[in-house]
Every structure is written in C-alpha cells, then in structure tokens.
Amino acid sequence: MSVKDDVTAALSAVADPLEAGRDIVAVGRTAGIVVKNDGTVGLVLAVDGLDKAAAERLQAAVEVAVGRVAGVAQVRIILTADRASGEGAPAPTQSAVPGIRKLIAVASGKGGVGKSTVAVNLAVALARQGLAVGLLDADIYGPSVPTLLGIEGRAALSDGRLQPAAAHGIKALSMGMMTDPKKAIIWRGPMASSALVQMVEKADWGVLDVLVVDMPPGTGDIQLTLAQKLKPDGAVIVSTPQDLALIDARRATAMFGEVNVPVLGIIENMSGYLCPHCGEASEPFGHGGAEAEAKAMGVAFLGRVPLDIALRLASDAGRPGEGAQAEVFAGVARAVAGSVGL
Numbered sequence: 001m002s003v004k005d006d007v008t009a010a011l012s013a014v015a016d017p018l019e020a021g022r023d024i025v026a027v028g029r030t031a032g033i034v035v036k037n038d039g040t041v042g043l044v045l046a047v048d049g050l051d052k053a054a055a056e057r058l059q060a061a062v063e064v065a066v067g068r069v070a071g072v073a074q075v076r077i078i079l080t081a082d083r084a085s086g087e088g089a090p091a092p093t094q095s096a097v098p099g100i101r102k103l104i105a106v107a108s109g110k111g112g113v114g115k116s117t118v119a120v121n122l123a124v125a126l127a128r129q130g131l132a133v134g135l136l137d138a139d140i141y142g143p144s145v146p147t148l149l150g151i152e153g154r155a156a157l158s159d160g161r162l163q164p165a166a167a168h169g170i171k172a173l174s175m176g177m178m179t180d181p182k183k184a185i186i187w188r189g190p191m192a193s194s195a196l197v198q199m200v201e202k203a204d205w206g207v208l209d210v211l212v213v214d215m216p217p218g219t220g221d222i223q224l225t226l227a228q229k230l231k232p233d234g235a236v237i238v239s240t241p242q243d244l245a246l247i248d249a250r251r252a253t254a255m256f257g258e259v260n261v262p263v264l265g266i267i268e269n270m271s272g273y274l275c276p277h278c279g280e281a282s283e284p285f286g287h288g289g290a291e292a293e294a295k296a297m298g299v300a301f302l303g304r305v306p307l308d309i310a311l312r313l314a315s316d317a318g319r320p321g322e323g324a325q326a327e328v329f330a331g332v333a334r335a336v337a338g339s340v341g342l
C-alpha cells in the first residue's frame with residue numbers, strides 16, 4: 001500500500017462528529033490528499049456544521065491519526081467550511097477555492113515587460129521555500145509558461161478533470177496547453193474569463209499553499225473580470241523603468257484597488273543592463289522609476305531584476321530559477337509569502 005492509501009485508511013478510522021457510526025471519509029469531509037517526497041501530507045478537511053471547538057477537536061484528531069502513519073513527517077490541514085457554516089465556525093484559512101490557500105496574481109499594465117518571466121521565477125522560488133505551488137498561465141494573448149517551464153503537449157484529462165503538469169517543483173496549467181499552439185484562437189472577453197476561472201476551480205490542483213496566476217497583460221475587461229472573479233489575496237505588478245510602462249503600472253494598481261485586491265508590491269524588471277562580457281551595469285532606460293512610483297502610490301517595492309541575457313537564455317530553454325537573478329526572486333518570494341500570511 002502507498003503512504004496515500006495508509007493515510008486514507010487512517011482517516012477512515014476517525015469518527016464523524018455529527019453522523020454517528022460513520023467516519024469522516026465516508027461522509028466526504030476529506031479531499032485532495034497529497035503526499036510529498038519529504039513526507040509532508042496535505043489534505044482538505046471540511047468542518048461545516050461544526051462549531052469552532054468541535055472543528056478544532058476534529059482537526060487535532062486528524063493530525064494525530066495521519067501523523068502516526070509510517071512515512072509521514074508533517075501534516076498540513078486546510079479547513080474549509082463549504083456548506084453553510086453556523087455561527088462561531090472557524091474563519092476559512094484558504095482562498096475562495098477549496099484546497100488552494102492563497103491566490104496571487106502577477107500582472108502588468110502592458111505587454112512584454114517580463115510578467116511571465118517574473119511569474120514563473122516567483123512560483124519556483126516559492127516552491128524552493130517549501131510551499132506547494134501551482135502556476136496558472138492566464139495569458140490568453142501569448143501563453144509562454146509552457147516554454148518557460150519546458151512543458152510540451154496538451155494538458156491531460158483524468159476523470160474529466162484537467163491535470164496540471166509537474167515541472168521544476170511546481171504544478172502548472174496554461175492556455176497554451178489547451179489548444180493547438182499553431183492555431184490562433186480568438187477569445188471573446190466573457191468566454192476567456194470563464195474558461196480561466198474554470199481552470200482555477202475545476203482543475204485537479206490537489207492541495208496548494210499558493211496558486212500564482214500569470215494574468216493577461218493590460219487593464220481591460222478580461223483582466224478586471226478575472227480579478228473580480230478569482231478574488232486573489234494579492235497582486236504583484238511588474239513594470240519596466242520607462243515612464244510609459246509606469247503609467248500602465250499605475251493603471252494596473254488602480255484596477256486591483258477597484259476590486260479590493262491588495263497590491264503586494266511592484267517589481268522593476270529590465271532595470272539596467274548587465275553586460276555578459278564585462279559584468280558592467282548600464283542603464284539604457286534609467287532605473288529606480290518603479291521604486292519611486294511604488295512610493296508615490298504607497299505600495300511596497302519588491303525588488304529590481306536587470307536585463308540579463310543569461311535570464312533570457314535560461315527562460316527560452318525552460319530552465320527557471322537559475323543564475324544570478326535567483327537570489328532576487330528568492331527575496332521577492334519571501335516578501336510576497338509574508339504579506340499574504342504564508
């Protein structure tokens with residue numbers, strides 16, 4: 001038997017607090033069991049119908065039962081209160097999607113500023129910090145996450161559910177894995193945003209600490225609808241130092257403000273040029289513009305990534321998390337995780 005089977009068996013031995021004679025697996029309180037290589041087990045526990053004390057007792061019972069299974073080093077339980085919860089029920093600790101604790105949008109006011117590069121490297125850096133991470137490439141105009149992660153082919157379906165691909169320690173789904181890359185598809189606004197919301201809600205992500213969503217660039221209807229429907233816990237805005245990009249970054253910040261999504265901060269990408277030959281840094285577009293803009297808007301400045309040919313080459317080859325910029329992304333990941341309470 002696998003560790004997952006043993007975990008399920010252990011859960012089946014926990015009595016349901018409401019339905020006498022039945023266990024918590026039989027009544028459907030458990031879902032999304034994942035077992036990681038380091039022995040961490042994650043699962044979703046529905047505590048609807050229970051008051052705070054009963055929910056805490058059940059959580060403790062599950063922790064003890066699963067913790068006793070051979071091969072389990074750590075147990076992570078995500079509580080959900082899906083069905084109408086009574087007064088005093090615990091506040092949900094996850095995002096609006098059961099099984100996904102936090103959702104972070106990576107956005108930019110305009111295209112081509114390196115939003116996808118940042119989203120992929122941020123996701124990989126978060127995973128290196130021990131978090132279970134998913135990445136949704138919601139960029140309908142130019143989905144680049146498959147290339148950036150070195151993923152080929154279409155997404156698999158199992159039991160009618162889309163299966164994210166595993167790469168570089170994260171799970172990923174992309175619009176580019178839905179269609180023939182050679183065929184252009186024309187999405188009408190509402191169609192695109194509802195397809196994307198379904199990819200968050202219906203795909204088989206398992207239990208995630210955080211889902212990073214690489215948003216479509218810009219601040220139009222699709223972006224606004226997505227931000228409204230996905231209700232991210234926070235947004236990271238990517239900008240280059242040029243004035244025009246900064247005006248768009250301001251628009252993107254305002255758009256998230258409109259739908260009450262906190263902006264976690266701004267990253268200045270292509271900030272200065274790192275000469276691959278002499279290592280000298282020059283500044284064709286200036287630098288520091290995004291930092292000043294962040295200050296003016298009262299949002300955090302998360303860091304700057306220079307124009308680095310090594311980063312572009314690694315990105316094109318599907319090898320994120322390499323080279324001199326890995327440290328910058330690790331710092332951004334720590335700041336972002338901290339600000340959403342991960």
Ligand SMILES: Nc1ncnc2c1ncn2[C@@H]1O[C@H](COP(=O)(O)OP(=O)(O)OP(=O)(O)O)[C@@H](O)[C@H]1O
Nearest residue numbers: 111112113114115116117142270306307308312315
């Ligand atoms: N800091 C950087 N140094 C060097 N090249 C970079 C850097 N950031 C991004 N690039 C390169 O710039 C190009 C555009 O980057 P990316 O696809 O991430 O941008 P985007 O904002 O997501 O674009 P889109 O408008 O398609 O969404 C890619 O070739 C990428 O490798």
